Amino acid sequence: MQFRVFEKDIEVNAPTVNSIVAGLGYFTNLSKRYLSREKIGKIVNKQLVLDSGEWYSQAAWLRAFENIAQQIGDKVLFKIGLSIPENAVFPPFVVDIDTAVQSIDIAYHINHRKNGRELFNMETGVMYEGIGHYGYERLPGQNKIISVSRNPYPCAFDRGIITAMARKFQSGAAVVHDDSKECRKDGRETCTYIVTW
Ligand SMILES: [Zn+2]
Secondary structure, eight states, X not given: OTTOOSSSSEEEEHHHHHHHHHHTGGGHHHHHHHXXXXXXXXXXXXXXXXXXXXXXXXXXXXXHHHHHHHHHHHHHHHHHHHHXXXXXXXXXXXXXXXXXXXXXXXXXXHTEEETTEESBOTTTOOBOOSSOEEOOEXXXXXXXXXXXXXXXXXXXXXXXXXXXHHHHHSTTOEEEEOTTSOOGGGTOSOEEEEEEO
């Protein structure tokens, strides 16, 4: 279900919040209003400022994001998702559309933590549970990837992220939401996206 945490005591880091706030563009005033209400960031000279080393309650962040999302709609959420990978730094293993789509789940876990521990350990490659996943399944012999999102972020936003990551290495890649499957917008647990090229 969109905007509902899987577990308590999960935190999200400031760069993740910042990248979504940056994607809001014209709607920046909304982030100021709803993030400061949740005590995320400080208003300095009328600007919302997040300390880059800070971590925030994922539940509080999702409450703010839900309020913002209700005002901007799916088109803008999709655009924000598209903008997320623009300024991201990718690990060296990300070299093609497969590794790009796989890396979404890793980046997602690096940027969230539980009880002070990041949910992906770069050195050991161990991933910890608590926030759900961004899925990856390559259909054999086909230029097709199925990605199932089982996480609290909104449907249109995830479609944007997956689209941007797919196109980074495969121009013209198309990502569609599989409407024959369940959708988190209807209060369900997953959304399924089909990536083709
Ligand atoms: Zn959906």
